[in-house]
Amino acid sequence: MAKKISEKTLKKSFWNWFFWNGCSQQAESMLGMAFGQSMAPVVEELYDTKEEKAEALKRHVTLFNTEAQVGSICNGIVCGMEEANANGECTPEIIGSVKTALIGPTSAIGDSLWVATIIPILLTICLSVSQANASVAWAGPVLYMVIYPVCTCIISWKLYKFGYHTGLEGMQKFMANGKLDMLTDTMTVMGLIVVGALTASFVSMSLPIQIVKDVYDVTTDTVLEAQVLFNADSMLNSIFPNILPLGLTLFVYYLYAKKKWSPMKLMGLILVLAAILTAIGFACGVYA
Known part of the structure; x- marks a missing residue:
């Protein structure tokens, strides 16, 4: 009878990877120990002898x-x-x-899709929720702590099952038909858009240069004190809104x-x- 991995063992293997994938990361084998831990239940079920299990x-x-x-x-x-x-x-x-x-x-897709796109988008949403109302500022962190692990778990499990059921052939078809390049390019563009939105929303820089003078108002025969005749920051923003935060971001990116x-x-x-x-x-x- 052909050997087959049970659903219980597949889930145990997945949970080993999901919770412990980074616990043993080191320079020699990177995620190798975590991968071995994930495969341990599968090896235990598929192979009979101690030697076969050790080799696997x-x-x-x-x-x-x-x-x-x-x-x-x-x-x-x-x-x-x-x-x-195990079935020869x-x-x-x-x-x-x-x-x-x-x-x-998988590293290229994961970094583009997850690290550079999904996480920044989710963080942006949660930061916006926290800043929208100071009385419920806690809602943003709580939202992130709930959505991130739940979505991560669902997506990871679906991909795990997809890999098991379609095997290498499914991955090869996905890579050969150009969808991999299309997905990577799409995620790159989306990541750049998110970074641009984060720059405009959360990077602040101003130029506090003003010309302030007392002005005599002929119509009312009064002196108007401390009137702003020139504001460098307002002038720059009227020409190019948020040009200073953009310049600072590009300067940091250049370095x-x-x-x-x-x-x-x-x-x-x-x-x-x-x-x-x-x-x-x-x-x-200026700040007196």
């Missing part, structure tokens, strides 16, 4: 890395291949080759992408500039 576990604790949420499809595909191997329809060498081949595409500055170095630069410019503002009476 050894090939799953080797170097492996992906984006964990979308990467759950890899676990599903490998489960299907281990099932085939596959070889360990093919399983190892497929695992290695899946690292690149990060072109000059290879680290995030810590960039935050240090912004902090120093803010301190210097604030001190100049107090010295000149």
